[in-house]
Amino acid sequence: MDRQxxxxxxYPSDAARQPGAKSAQPGVHxxxxxxxxxxxxxxxxxxxxxEFGKPILVEFGVEMNGGWFPWNARWNGAGELDGFGDxxxxxxxxxxxxxxxxxxxxxxxxxAHNISWQFHINHSDHPDEEWNRFESYYPGxxxxxxxxxxxxxxxxxxxxQLNLFGFQWIGFISG
Numbered sequence: 001m002d003r004q005x006x007x008x009x010x011y012p013s014d015a016a017r018q019p020g021a022k023s024a025q026p027g028v029h030x031x032x033x034x035x036x037x038x039x040x041x042x043x044x045x046x047x048x049x050x051e052f053g054k055p056i057l058v059e060f061g062v063e064m065n066g067g068w069f070p071w072n073a074r075w076n077g078a079g080e081l082d083g084f085g086d087x088x089x090x091x092x093x094x095x096x097x098x099x100x101x102x103x104x105x106x107x108x109x110x111x112a113h114n115i116s117w118q119f120h121i122n123h124s125d126h127p128d129e130e131w132n133r134f135e136s137y138y139p140g141x142x143x144x145x146x147x148x149x150x151x152x153x154x155x156x157x158x159x160x161q162l163n164l165f166g167f168q169w170i171g172f173i174s175g
Contacts, residue, residue, distance in 0.1 A: 030076045030099035042106045050112040059118035060103050064096055065134040066122040071096055072132070079131030093136035100139040 032038065049056050061071040070076075073092020077084065084091045085098065107115050121134040 029070050030095040033071075033099035034095060034102055036102075039106060042103060043110055046107045046110045046112040046115070049107070049115055050110055053114060056115050057118055058107075058115050059120045060100050061096060061137070062120045063122040064093075064137045065125045065132055067126050067132075071099065073136075074127060074132065079129065090131035090136065092131055093133075096137050097139045100137075104139070 028038075049058075061069070063069060064071055064073075066072060067074045073079075073090065073096065075092075076095045077091030079090040079092065081087055081089075082091055085094045104117060119138060121137070125132045125134060
């Protein structure tokens with residue numbers, strides 16, 4: 001498999017976004033990331049990013065609190081407390097945090113310090129369950145998350161108000 005094929009292989013297809021899907025696209029579940037199954041691909045990408053040498057904004061797990069992507073807690077343990085990590089924290093979102101931290105650690109391992117990391121949520125939690133709150137997915141300040149963003153889609157201009165980790169966001173979105 002050449003580098004371009006490897007790059008395509010670690011990203012989910014649009015099929016993962018289909019409403020009512022019984023399962024998300026299987027390629028990029030957080031369990032596989034934590035287990036190191038994509039380390040070689042990530043390391044190659046981070047080496048290229050380092051060699052590029054200019055600032056790059058990178059995010060992992062866009063809209064992780066939406067059930068349409070395979071890194072959502074719904075597909076990775078949801079609200080179970082089966083012994084992964086902290087026994088008081090639902091496994092699904094906790095696995096996302098571990099996976100995101102693992103990816104950032106890999107970027108640091110190869111010296112890709114030109115990367116700024118983004119945490120990108122959906123404006124509402126789907127499914128709307130306690131174990132799927134966007135706050136549960138935040139990988140922590142020590143991970144060097146520099147940017148936070150929220151996606152919302154509306155047909156007409158709509159006032160949006162979010163409180164993310166102590167920062168009040170108020171804006172108008174049109175989609």
